[in-house]
Amino acid sequence: MDQSILDQLNADRAAKVPVALATNLTTGAQGLLYLTGKKGAKDWPHAVAERARAVLLSEKAETVETPDGPVFLNPFNPPLRLIAVGAVHITQALAPMASLAGYAVTVIDPRRAFGSEARFPDIEMSNAWPDEGMAALKPDLRTAVVTLTHDPKLDDPALVAALRSDAFYIGSLGSKKTHASRLERLRQAGFSDNALARIHGPVGLAIGAKSPSEIAISILAQVTQALRQQPV
Amino acid sequence: MTAMHEDILGQVANWRQAGKTCAVATVVETWGSAPRPAGSQLGVDEAGNMVGSVSGGCVEGAVVQEAMEAMQDGKPRLLEFGVSDSEAWAVGLACGGKIRIFVEKVG
Numbered sequence: 001m002d003q004s005i006l007d008q009l010n011a012d013r014a015a016k017v018p019v020a021l022a023t024n025l026t027t028g029a030q031g032l033l034y035l036t037g038k039k040g041a042k043d044w045p046h047a048v049a050e051r052a053r054a055v056l057l058s059e060k061a062e063t064v065e066t067p068d069g070p071v072f073l074n075p076f077n078p079p080l081r082l083i084a085v086g087a088v089h090i091t092q093a094l095a096p097m098a099s100l101a102g103y104a105v106t107v108i109d110p111r112r113a114f115g116s117e118a119r120f121p122d123i124e125m126s127n128a129w130p131d132e133g134m135a136a137l138k139p140d141l142r143t144a145v146v147t148l149t150h151d152p153k154l155d156d157p158a159l160v161a162a163l164r165s166d167a168f169y170i171g172s173l174g175s176k177k178t179h180a181s182r183l184e185r186l187r188q189a190g191f192s193d194n195a196l197a198r199i200h201g202p203v204g205l206a207i208g209a210k211s212p213s214e215i216a217i218s219i220l221a222q223v224t225q226a227l228r229q230q231p232v
Numbered sequence: 233m234t235a236m237h238e239d240i241l242g243q244v245a246n247w248r249q250a251g252k253t254c255a256v257a258t259v260v261e262t263w264g265s266a267p268r269p270a271g272s273q274l275g276v277d278e279a280g281n282m283v284g285s286v287s288g289g290c291v292e293g294a295v296v297q298e299a300m301e302a303m304q305d306g307k308p309r310l311l312e313f314g315v316s317d318s319e320a321w322a323v324g325l326a327c328g329g330k331i332r333i334f335v336e337k338v339g
Contacts (some may be wrong), residue, residue, distance in 0.1 A: 001256060003248065003339040010245050025260060025334055028308035061271030063260060072260045072334065074271045 005030050015158065016078035018141065020052040026069030033073070035141070044071070079104050082223070085130050085158040086149035087115035090173070093216035094146070095123045099219060103144070108133035108158070130154050134161035144169035144223045146203065150178070155213050156185060163195055169226040171219060173205035200226075240284035244275040244338055253278040254338040255299035259286050259331055263314070266329035278303060287313075288332055297333050308336040 005021075009032060012019040020033045023046060033040050033052035041049035045066045055062055055073045063070045082098040084091045087109035095105045099122075108126045109115035115125050126133045130147075134157070139145055143160040146169075147155040155172060162170045163186070174182060179201035186196055204218030205225070240256075247254050257274040259266070267288035274292065275283040276299040286295055291313045298309055314330030 001336050001338045006245055006338055008239060010241055013241070023258075023260075023334065023336075025308075025310055028336060061260070061269070063270075072258070072270075074258060206320070 001030060005032065008032060013076055018056045018077045020055050021074045021076065022048055022052065023071055024069050031062055038088045081143040083108060083137055083139060083143060083145045085154060087119060088148050089212040090215050091148055091211040092119060094219055097216050097220050106137060130158035131161055134158055138143040139165040141166040141168055141169040143167045146171045146219060148173045150174060152185065159186060159199065160189065163191055163198060169223045170198050171200040171222065172201045174201060176202060238271045238284055240275045243283040248339055253303045255302045256281060256338055257286050257295045257299055257333050257335045260334045261332065262329060264329040266331045269309045287331065291301040295333060295335065302335050302337045306337050310334055
């Protein structure tokens with residue numbers, strides 16, 4: 001591995017840029033491939049550049065056969081993140097569970113009584129308004145966003161920001177009726193049905209969850225499903 | 233991809249900055265119940281210090297030896313470990329899996 005490749009790879013990881021390291025296992029030739037843009041792609045057969053994207057999305061390394069020999073693609077993705085809007089009872093279970101599952105969790109709630117450190121030990125809290133909080137956190141392809149406040153004043157701006165991002169999962173707590181009126185408001189705000197289909201609502205897998213902790217399990221299960229079973 | 237939990241390539245970069253010769257070993261293929269998935273990495277410096285892993289500790293010794301040789305001659309190598317290897321008795325995988333590991337010098 002050339003020093004320049006090691007340095008660039010580490011710089012990309014520090015900048016939270018998803019990057020795949022391509023290595024020709026016969027010659028030792030290496031290069032870096034990215035999700036978007038053609039940077040680096042011209043040095044490799046088309047099939048390699050194409051699979052690099054799939055490897056990053058599935059987070060599963062693989063070897064691609066080429067006329068020049070087998071090329072190993074190793075994905076280096078930024079850490080998973082979960083942004084929960086609303087420091088409610090369900091969030092008190094969801095935040096530590098998601099943290100255990102490997103997510104860097106941030107809870108956004110401008111209502112200080114809800115979003116106090118005492119209710120969320122060891123979880124990063126933001127008391128910003130959701131639109132500002134989301135703008136600061138910049139959700140990306142490795143981020144899940146869940147709104148849990150039931151309050152359109154707080155949920156809607158967060159959903160608008162999430163829909164404009166590459167977040168791999170967007171979920172919103174609320175009954176079918178609440179969700180229908182939520183979708184109607186977002187439609188008025190200019191989002192297409194296609195865009196709104198990204199929102200999982202009512203949130204979570206249908207496992208009959210009742211208690212706040214069980215609902216957190218159903219949400220985290222759905223987030224996991226979106227992460228691991230997304231089509232590539 | 234486990235490099236995020238233990239910053240293997242970050243440690244390798246630190247070793248390089250300190251003027252050390254290094255090598256990286258990467259699991260590139262697995263069959264059966266291999267201990268670490270493809271993409272798992274082990275960084276080694278010239279003194280044999282390790283960061284990360286390519287198995288549950290079963291083959292690291294042999295990999296470090298190959299890494300030392302790669303540091304000397306600069307040539308990458310593709311190693312294979314598994315129960316069918318005669319070598320497996322010495323440095324085999326207890327789980328019965330098979331793995332292929334790419335070892336390369338850094339810098």
